[in-house]
Amino acid sequence: MTPFFQKKVDRRSRSAMVDFLQGHYRYNTMSSWNRLTSYANNTKIHRLGLSSEQDDKAYEMLNVDFWEEIRGPIDDFTHDQSHRHTICSNGRSGGYLVLHESHLKLTGHLSYCPTCGQRNFKKVPPVTYQDVNKEVIAREILRSQNSWLPGVYLGQPAIQALTISDDKKLLLINRLKAELKDCSASDACGVCGNPRSNFSVPPSRLMVASRSIDQCEDFDAEDWSMESLRDRVELVCAFDAVCDAIRSNFIALLVDYDVVEITEHRPVQVKKLVAHAA
Numbered sequence: 001m002t003p004f005f006q007k008k009v010d011r012r013s014r015s016a017m018v019d020f021l022q023g024h025y026r027y028n029t030m031s032s033w034n035r036l037t038s039y040a041n042n043t044k045i046h047r048l049g050l051s052s053e054q055d056d057k058a059y060e061m062l063n064v065d066f067w068e069e070i071r072g073p074i075d076d077f078t079h080d081q082s083h084r085h086t087i088c089s090n091g092r093s094g095g096y097l098v099l100h101e102s103h104l105k106l107t108g109h110l111s112y113c114p115t116c117g118q119r120n121f122k123k124v125p126p127v128t129y130q131d132v133n134k135e136v137i138a139r140e141i142l143r144s145q146n147s148w149l150p151g152v153y154l155g156q157p158a159i160q161a162l163t164i165s166d167d168k169k170l171l172l173i174n175r176l177k178a179e180l181k182d183c184s185a186s187d188a189c190g191v192c193g194n195p196r197s198n199f200s201v202p203p204s205r206l207m208v209a210s211r212s213i214d215q216c217e218d219f220d221a222e223d224w225s226m227e228s229l230r231d232r233v234e235l236v237c238a239f240d241a242v243c244d245a246i247r248s249n250f251i252a253l254l255v256d257y258d259v260v261e262i263t264e265h266r267p268v269q270v271k272k273l274v275a276h277a278a
């Protein structure tokens with residue numbers, strides 16, 4: 001892959017690094033009236049250094065949705081950055097790639113339905129218990145949505161009928177109330193009724209910040225050590241490398257694919273008269 005946006009930066013030279021960071025192209029992180037900017041690259045077609053043949057084809061592709069085909073390097077970058085930075089497109093028809101701060105946020109879902117895909121904020125309750133005492137108490141707690149005080153559970157007929165002492169019952173009630181805190185009464189999916197499963201890794205979502213990055217930053221200030229400058233240069237160079245990878249993916253599309261017009265036939269609902277069956 002030939003570097004197009006990437007630049008060589010001398011990481012031993014403070015002034016070379018500062019020049020690189022201060023001279024880097026920037027674009028808005030939101031709309032222009034927010035005046036917040038970050039490191040960016042102009043990826044409009046006429047700025048991609050294409051051959052005239054590729055250029056013609058690129059304009060033909062303007063109405064084709066190919067972004068998903070070429071955006072893969074952004075996911076790798078975001079992952080490599082431990083989700084603390086990501087890249088978004090901005091500008092009319094996404095003509096700019098912009099570096100953003102980001103972070104992962106848990107969605108709060110604890111289980112999901114393998115049948116219909118519905119997610120649930122509660123866990124699936126345990127299927128088996130060590131003994132009948134635990135099972136009876138757990139069932140009472142789940143049935144009442146864990147909403148009573150321990151003493152109230154002690155008074156329930158099913159729990160009163162258990163042969164262990166009240167002290168032991170209270171111990172179990174307190175322990176199970178804590179264990180079943182996030183569980184729903186049953187494992188049934190609220191939409192389709194099929195059994196749900198707990199997530200082994202709770203799902204999260206990437207939150208993208210629209211804050212500016214290094215806007216009007218004084219890199220000569222003392223808190224910018226050589227090491228922190230190097231880290232910043234590393235980040236911006238990695239961003240440029242992703243822009244190059246996306247440009248290469250785009251050029252590969254131009255080389256490997258043609259735009260053709262296809263008429264798609266889709267089912268349409270119409271009303272018709274049908275004679276009674278004899």
Ligand SMILES: [Zn+2]
Binds near residue numbers: 118190194
């Ligand atoms: Zn379901």
